[in-house]
Amino acid sequence: MIRRLPEILTIWVPLLLSAAHLIAFTLWTIWISFTPSTLVPVTGWVGLRNYSSVAASRNWQIAFDNLLLFGSAFVLLSLATGLILAILLDQRIRGENVLRSIFLYPLAVSFVVTGTVWSWLLNPGLGIQKLVHDLGWTSFRFDWLIDRDMAIWTIVIAAIWQSSGFAMALFLAGLRSVDADLIKAAQIDGAGPVRMYRRVILPTLWPITITVIVIQLQFAISTFDLVRALTNGGPGIATQLPALVVYDLMFQRSLLGRGAAAAVLMLLILLAVLLPYAAWRYLQRRRAIHA
């Protein structure tokens, strides 16, 4: 017992504490979502009333539509950017280490910083548009940040800037682990570079691709600080996202019950991504054992 004390203290205590917090607060939030709580938690039971009112609110509907657009655009584009960067870096170029660090660096920056910097860059009176105007092209317009329809794309741009380096790092590791004999065999078979990537190399990357998609989707669903710093949901509520709705309900309008319901809905969206992934991983592992 004494001998195992360090192990108990370093592994089990923190693990139990964090598991208890996670489970307890998740259950707590779920419970709150079924109560008529407003400023403070109260007991009582309102069934699904909080859920129906959240789901019916324009705020949530816009947030949900935005999540679909932002999530798919961000995931697809960061995947494509990351893959292209990885393929370019894989050509045995000089200064690869430097470039790799540069592309990976945004990941080390906080989302608040990313959001703030991009909010300056994209501010028509301050950033890129102003720069181009000052250079003499005065009819140039780049005002997505204040355009209701395009503002969501500014979040996509900033998010891609932040995390395509991550996708690149994973893809590059995948490209580097492709069996060298496979490439030699394809060379002898006469595959050119395009065919080599399309038919031989990229198909070996799909397990990595799925991992990247899941991690990025998870990030997209829980995006909060980036939007808060970049557009704060605006103009109006044009760039609202679920996490902002939860924050708004709970802490701005003091509607704990509805806020909790929105949070539980977010959790369900997250599970819709993570559960199939877990099942896929399980099947993969079983197949690997049988093979």
Place this chain on the structure above:
Amino acid sequence: MAALSIRALSKRYANLEVLKGIDLDIESGEFTVLVGPSGCGKSTLLNIVAGLDHASAGTVEIGGRVVNDVPPKDRDIAMVFQSYALYPSMTVRQNITFGMECRGVAKAEQEKALANVARLLQIEPLLGRKPSQLSGGQRQRVAMGRALVRDPLLFLFDEPLSNLDAKLRVEMRMEIKRLHQRIGATIIYVTHDQIEAMTMATRIAVMHRGVVQQFADPDTVYRYPANLFVARFMGSPPMNTVPARLEADAGGPVVVIGAGRPDEVRLRLRGYDAAAPYVGREVVFGIRPECIAEGERVFSGEAPIIVNAPVEMVEPTGAETIVLLRLGGEPAQARISPDVRPAPGEVAPFALDTRRICLFDPETERLIA
């Protein structure tokens, strides 16, 4: 016609010289095995022939054409890899036709070639499967199919059997040999396994430290190893090589092992005229373990030469008994009948076949006679 000519080929990585002036001529239809310990440069040589690596100097000619600057796909070669290197995302069918697809061969022609190869290798039932659904032997077959379908001037095999278990390796070894006899292809086969080299090759190139030590048919390599390295590398257990002295009396040259010791061994040589200049000098005496047998053995009618030697260890293998003994004080291995089991420590009589002795120069390590 020479299918492959290699001239003064060398390869250098920074300060390391991997290949040092290789010259090889391989005739059409030959099964050439490049054999040697790991790091001897055999795989590098194969990669250079394939065009996957570049030579530092020298030329490679395939079918009479210098191919130094020709990309792998235009060299008219096919290669089978140790890891099989099957495309994991493609079916067996696609794996085999991928090369033709790259070269833009018509679909109908692809189907015909595929059907031929699948029949030859008996892999028709596997065509729809992915490599991950195949066993090791099946993958090996598909990898060969991918090479065969091309019908190239030159087949290159890079240790293709190393990943198989012992039983399957023997089976595939025979199968590859049968395939060679049937289609008469020109094959260059790299291996570190001297048994594979002996059993399959029509000619063996033994490599060591970036140099071809000997390039000859298996019997010659085994019977007349060009130097001590070849003698010790080929054959299992390897040739016994012990220091000795060459003397001469009225009857001709005599090899003396352990001269001056009470158990010194004197062996009279017949037909070793080339050894004459070495009389009175030190030599390295080489004798294959199968040329030392139990005392009752008669080597094809000759009056046997019997030596009494102390037995150190006995290893029964079932098919034969390997005995570690002392020949004039020097350790040597003998292959004797399986039912003869001398006890360790005892002195037992052994029959020696002196017709197949090798003598080496201790300085140059070259074969004298």
